[in-house]
Amino acid sequence: MNQKYKSVIVHTGLILAAIIIAAPVFLALIFSTQTPAQIFSYPPKFTFGTAIVENYLTAWHDFHLGRYMLNSFYIAIAVMAGKTVLSFSAAMVMVYFHFPLKSWIFAFILLTLMMPTEIMIVSLFELVTGLGWSNSYAALIVPFLASATGTFLFRQHFLQIPSSIVDASRIDGAGPFRFAWSILLPMSMNVVAALAVIEFVYMWNQYLWPLIIVRESERQVVQVGLRMMSAGQDATNWGIVMAGSIITLLPALIVFLLLQEQFSRGFALSQEK
Secondary structure (H helix, E strand, O other), rough: OOHHHHHHHHHHHHEEEEOOOOOOHHHHHHHHOHHHHHHOOOOOOOOOOOOOOHHHHHHHHOHHHHHHHHHHHHHHHHHHHHHHHHHHHHHHHHHHHOOOOOOHHHHHHHHHHOHHHHHHHHHHHHHHOOOOOOOOHHHHHHHHHOOOHHHHHHHHHHHHHOOOHHHHHHHHHOOOHHHHEEEHHHHHHHHHHHHHHHHHHHHOOHHHHHHHHOHHHHHOHHHHHHHHHHOOOOOHHHEEEEHHHHHHHHHHHHHHOHHHHHHHHHHHHHHHH
């Protein structure tokens, strides 16, 4: 009986946590279908409204949400691919190559986890503008290509690969590139998928750096585009803003759903090890 009660308590807690987490998204979905009068009515109406088509079409066409989403998608894919390749290569070097001060270099890489982009934003701005990258995709992509998190994940995964596999590849005459492509990469697809999901969502939600470094709206990202929907207006139409939020939520959600199984396996394997 005690075990049954514990199971009920655990599942009840998980259900409540899921409801609390999903509540803002559900409210945004409801408000995205309502007119301003319906949103600010008293008592509040938590039912779908009558402006669903109007709100979504206005968010998409009048505020150029499609252009901003395309920019964010291009940047997120580029950073996701670049970070995966660089993290994979750096971790391979840290595990399978021997050179002086290797442990100290890895410690320095881990130290950068405590340094978010926001605290380096002034020096990063000076560097990027000095290179002439302002208002360019390079300014939104290159500063995010290095990833201490990705290097750490791949390194921990590589350390769990049996040394017999490495020795067998050396006996067969496999060089570093063939070893990485034919052995390490197929054995690391779950970690690759997990990192891809993390980095795509991270870049899709970028706001502060694009707001600072990009001045042309043609190259702006979707999160800044959402901010423009509520700025410079006497009365913000929150139905349109919520519609835009729901639209911009979909790409990250689709990527997660497509890679959900590999994402779960990647972290499950890391926990087991």
